[in-house]
Amino acid sequence: MSFSEKVLVFENLDGLSTYIAPTQVDGVVTLSGSLKGGEFHAKKSNSKIASLSGSMLDKGTVKKSKHDISEALDSIGADINFIVSNHHINFTAHCLSNDLEKVILLLSEMLQEPRYDSDELTILKKRIIANLERSKEDTRKQANINFVSQLYPIAHPNARYNIDDTISMVDNISVEQLKDYHQKAYGLGTINIAAVGDVDPDSLNQLIINEFSPMAKQSISNEYNFPAPNKRVHKFIECIIKDKTSCDLFVGQSIDINDNHKDYYSLMMGIYILGGNFSARLMQTVRDEQGLTYGIGSGMAGCSYGISGHWYTWGTFSPDILDKGCDATVEQINSWFETGITEEELQAKKTTFKGAFQVSLDTTSGFVDKILTNAEKGRSIEYLDKYNERIDALDKQSINKAINQYIDPKSLTTSVAGSLK
Amino acid sequence: MSDLFQHVRSSQGIEEYQLKSNDLKVLMLQNSSTPVATFMVTYHVGSRNEAIGYTGSTHLLEHLMFKGSRNYNKEKGTAIWDELQSIGAQINATTWNDRTNYFEVVPKEHLEKAISIEADRMRFSFIKDEDRQPEMTVVRNEYERGENSPFDVLDKNVWATAYQAHPYHHSTIGWRSDIENVSTERLKEFYDVYYWPNNATATVIGDFDKDETLALIAKHFGVHKRSEHTIPKVYTEEPIQEGPRRVVVRRSGQTGIVAVAHKTPEGLNSDTHALHILGRILCDGKSSRLHRKIVDQGLASSLFMYDFPFKDNGLFITYAFLTPNTDHQKVEDIILNEYTSIKTEGVEQKELDRAIAQTKATVAFSRDGSYAVASALNEAIAIGDWQFYTTYLDKIKSVTVKDIKKVAKKYLHDDASTTGWFVPKQ
Numbered sequence: 012m013s014f015s016e017k018v019l020v021f022e023n024l025d026g027l028s029t030y031i032a033p034t035q036v037d038g039v040v041t042l043s044g045s046l047k048g049g050e051f052h053a054k055k056s057n058s059k060i061a062s063l064s065g066s067m068l069d070k071g072t073v074k075k076s077k078h079d080i081s082e083a084l085d086s087i088g089a090d091i092n093f094i095v096s097n098h099h100i101n102f103t104a105h106c107l108s109n110d111l112e113k114v115i116l117l118l119s120e121m122l123q124e125p126r127y128d129s130d131e132l133t134i135l136k137k138r139i140i141a142n143l144e145r146s147k148e149d150t151r152k153q154a155n156i157n158f159v160s161q162l163y164p165i166a167h168p169n170a171r172y173n174i175d176d177t178i179s180m181v182d183n184i185s186v187e188q189l190k191d192y193h194q195k196a197y198g199l200g201t202i203n204i205a206a207v208g209d210v211d212p213d214s215l216n217q218l219i220i221n222e223f224s225p226m227a228k229q230s231i232s233n234e235y236n237f238p239a240p241n242k243r244v245h246k247f248i249e250c251i252i253k254d255k256t257s258c259d260l261f262v263g264q265s266i267d268i269n270d271n272h273k274d275y276y277s278l279m280m281g282i283y284i285l286g287g288n289f290s291a292r293l294m295q296t297v298r299d300e301q302g303l304t305y306g307i308g309s310g311m312a313g314c315s316y317g318i319s320g321h322w323y324t325w326g327t328f329s330p331d332i333l334d335k336g337c338d339a340t341v342e343q344i345n346s347w348f349e350t351g352i353t354e355e356e357l358q359a360k361k362t363t364f365k366g367a368f369q370v371s372l373d374t375t376s377g378f379v380d381k382i383l384t385n386a387e388k389g390r391s392i393e394y395l396d397k398y399n400e401r402i403d404a405l406d407k408q409s410i411n412k413a414i415n416q417y418i419d420p421k422s423l424t425t426s427v428a429g430s431l432k
Numbered sequence: 433m434s435d436l437f438q439h440v441r442s443s444q445g446i447e448e449y450q451l452k453s454n455d456l457k458v459l460m461l462q463n464s465s466t467p468v469a470t471f472m473v474t475y476h477v478g479s480r481n482e483a484i485g486y487t488g489s490t491h492l493l494e495h496l497m498f499k500g501s502r503n504y505n506k507e508k509g510t511a512i513w514d515e516l517q518s519i520g521a522q523i524n525a526t527t528w529n530d531r532t533n534y535f536e537v538v539p540k541e542h543l544e545k546a547i548s549i550e551a552d553r554m555r556f557s558f559i560k561d562e563d564r565q566p567e568m569t570v571v572r573n574e575y576e577r578g579e580n581s582p583f584d585v586l587d588k589n590v591w592a593t594a595y596q597a598h599p600y601h602h603s604t605i606g607w608r609s610d611i612e613n614v615s616t617e618r619l620k621e622f623y624d625v626y627y628w629p630n631n632a633t634a635t636v637i638g639d640f641d642k643d644e645t646l647a648l649i650a651k652h653f654g655v656h657k658r659s660e661h662t663i664p665k666v667y668t669e670e671p672i673q674e675g676p677r678r679v680v681v682r683r684s685g686q687t688g689i690v691a692v693a694h695k696t697p698e699g700l701n702s703d704t705h706a707l708h709i710l711g712r713i714l715c716d717g718k719s720s721r722l723h724r725k726i727v728d729q730g731l732a733s734s735l736f737m738y739d740f741p742f743k744d745n746g747l748f749i750t751y752a753f754l755t756p757n758t759d760h761q762k763v764e765d766i767i768l769n770e771y772t773s774i775k776t777e778g779v780e781q782k783e784l785d786r787a788i789a790q791t792k793a794t795v796a797f798s799r800d801g802s803y804a805v806a807s808a809l810n811e812a813i814a815i816g817d818w819q820f821y822t823t824y825l826d827k828i829k830s831v832t833v834k835d836i837k838k839v840a841k842k843y844l845h846d847d848a849s850t851t852g853w854f855v856p857k858q
Contacts, residue, residue: 080718290514305571329576359517363520
């Protein structure tokens with residue numbers, strides 16, 4: 012059965028769409044939704060306003076205290092979570108099917124009538140800052156922040172702030188700023204909601220319409236004005252963190268391509284062949300043959316919503332063999348760039364992609380993710396039906412051409428973090 | 433059903449069979465909601481079967497099990513990872529205290545491939561010295577990555593302090609010098625002692641035909657005989673703890689951690705379910721007691737507890753990740769005061785009802801997807817009875833407020849405690 016046969020799509024109101032897939036799973040539902048309004052949308056003033064506007068949603072509504080909310084959820088074993096990404100305010104809920112109505116009513120109230128209490132904001136800030144302080148000793152996070160910071164100017168949507176700047180941004184946020192942002196961003200216009208599991212589609216959809224239709228139209232700008240990525244340069248950045256037995260390495264560069272581009276799938280497949288899974292080149296050589304690392308891989312990031320992103324290779328190495336590990340990694344990147352991929356690799360990875368897509372639908376959360384991500388990108392459900400066709404259409408020549416066109420091994424940025432020797 | 437198998441028992445749709453020729457146990461649960469199946473083999477060998485000098489061997493051996501076997505190897509162009517990842521399978525293996533498991537989540541048409549590979553490496557793995565050397569450094573980097581984490585380091589120290597004689601003293605990854613120096617011969621010996629059909633359970637969950645799958649299991653695993661030796665039992669018992677213990681880890685870092693641990697009984701003990709409910713009342717969800725008293729007050733950024741049921745005794749541990757400038761002692765006192773309150777006052781019926789509702793939802797979600805079911809069954813198999821999984825909810829529902837007070841008094845006492853602090857050194 013195709014995706015479009017499994018998923019019922021309801022274009023309800025102007026800017027509220029629901030995607031519901033009843034499955035044979037017994038008694039549970041996973042629901043996930045989003046609306047535009049992530050950190051990038053608040054960037055002109057303080058991107059963390061968007062983030063905290065979401066984190067404060069479970070800290071009380073006009074009618075309910077945070078304890079009322081947690082009691083209501085815990086008493087039925089359900090959860091509702093909010094995460095604000097770069098582009099979206101995301102919400103997820105897991106519950107027993109019998110409790111779905113209660114959960115939707117509560118979710119709707121939390122989204123539409125947050126309390127934004129100043130004492131709660133003070134406590135939340137303290138907790139967030141503790142996590143940020145803790146991340147200063149996280150070798151992977153530090154290596155990644157330094158890596159991404161070299162690729163983009165700070166006004167770019169994919170840019171990352173350093174930890175101290177982020178702490179300062181969080182510390183400076185007021186309740187008034189949260190309320191103001193909520194009024195602009197939390198409205199109809201770009202809401203997508205997907206639900207998968209033991210569910211009756213029509214009644215769930217009607218419930219969603221009833222609960223969400225009173226929302227006003229969101230008034231955040233949809234215009235994307237931002238600077239280009241930084242010029243690609245060959246650069247090596249080090250970050251010393253004491254008492255660490257393993258270092259993290261990021262190598263890569265910005266790439267002028269997004270996921271709507273005709274070459275996107277070719278480049279994605281090329282990078283997957285380099286380091287997408289255990290049988291890809293990096294794991295087979297740097298780990299399996301040379302024993303230099305527990306894990307190494309490569310991928311693309313930040314290439315959605317019409318924005319060009321970057322590609323990267325990430326790996327971990329003992330400080331004693333970090334240089335050897337870096338050299339082995341770059342050697343594989345150079346070899347991949349110079350000789351390209353083989354037909355045998357391509358055929359193996361085509362079946363990997365198609366099989367993995369099928370396997371990813373084995374859980375309600377895997378299924379929901381596929382539907383929602385597709386909807387967020389403005390694509391119809393039929394786009395998912397054609398996934399295998401897109402994979403089958405890839406050919407070796409186009410992939411090697413894309414690698415050649417978008418990758419430049421002479422201008423790689425390298426970032427390492429740990430107790431460097 | 434094939435006459436090669438004996439039906440042993442059924443519970444909540446899960447059927448147990450035994451392959452007559454070699455005593456391999458098989459668990460099956462059909463669910464055709466998606467065209468996917470999970471195949472998992474669980475061996476009754478984990479880090480509890482190790483001793484000084486070869487800690488971490490079970491895990492290192494698990495890594496070597498991917499290096500090649502008689503029919504699946506690089507030389508033949510049939511390396512295990514390549515064979516399985518090329519069909520889009522999710523594939524991995526994990527090692528823990530009581531078990532080692534190998535699994536594949538595959539498009540249903542490839543189920544035989546997974547069965548064939550697991551059967552081949554059950555007895556025909558190469559375990560070569562030339563593979564051990566590069567894989568040892570891979571595992572060492574896995575160890576090093578763990579050592580980067582203050583939580584991981586504190587957790588290892590708490591277990592090593594709480595357990596002195598019993599092998600739960602050391603973590604599954606092992607001690608660094610043992611990882612580096614254990615010989616290939618020792619690993620091979622380990623393999624030859626424990627990797628036999630009569631020490632394993634194969635689990636199949638998802639979209640498959642039962643008779644065809646049993647036939648495939650018989651075809652591939654039936655080539656192995658049962659072991660000629662008796663699988664050795666662990667006889668070491670932890671002596672009774674006679675006083676509170678403390679451990680402090682000081683190293684560079686940013687924020688502190690407090691751990692409060694108490695010894696618990698073996699997983700199949702009848703007190704396990706009441707202890708699980710107690711853990712939820714204390715730490716599960718934002719309405720739990722310690723969340724309100726610690727996280728809601730801004731003393732910690734987060735907290736959680738775990739009380740995994742193991743084959744032998746375990747630990748009931750609460751962890752709090754402190755906010756900057758929060759005093760370790762203050763948080764430790766709050767945790768212990770809450771324990772005391774439950775020991776003296778007990779818990780309210782509504783707290784119990786909430787914890788049961790949370791468990792009900794958790795159990796329902798543990799059936800969402802074939803891997804989730806196989807994984808949960810795997811842990812139940814490891815502690816000695818897969819029906820621990822199928823009877824869990826009924827036993828949880830039968831817990832009373834009286835039971836909770838009783839187990840709190842029985843297990844959360846000072847003399848059985850181990851307290852750990854991670855103190856950041858600037």
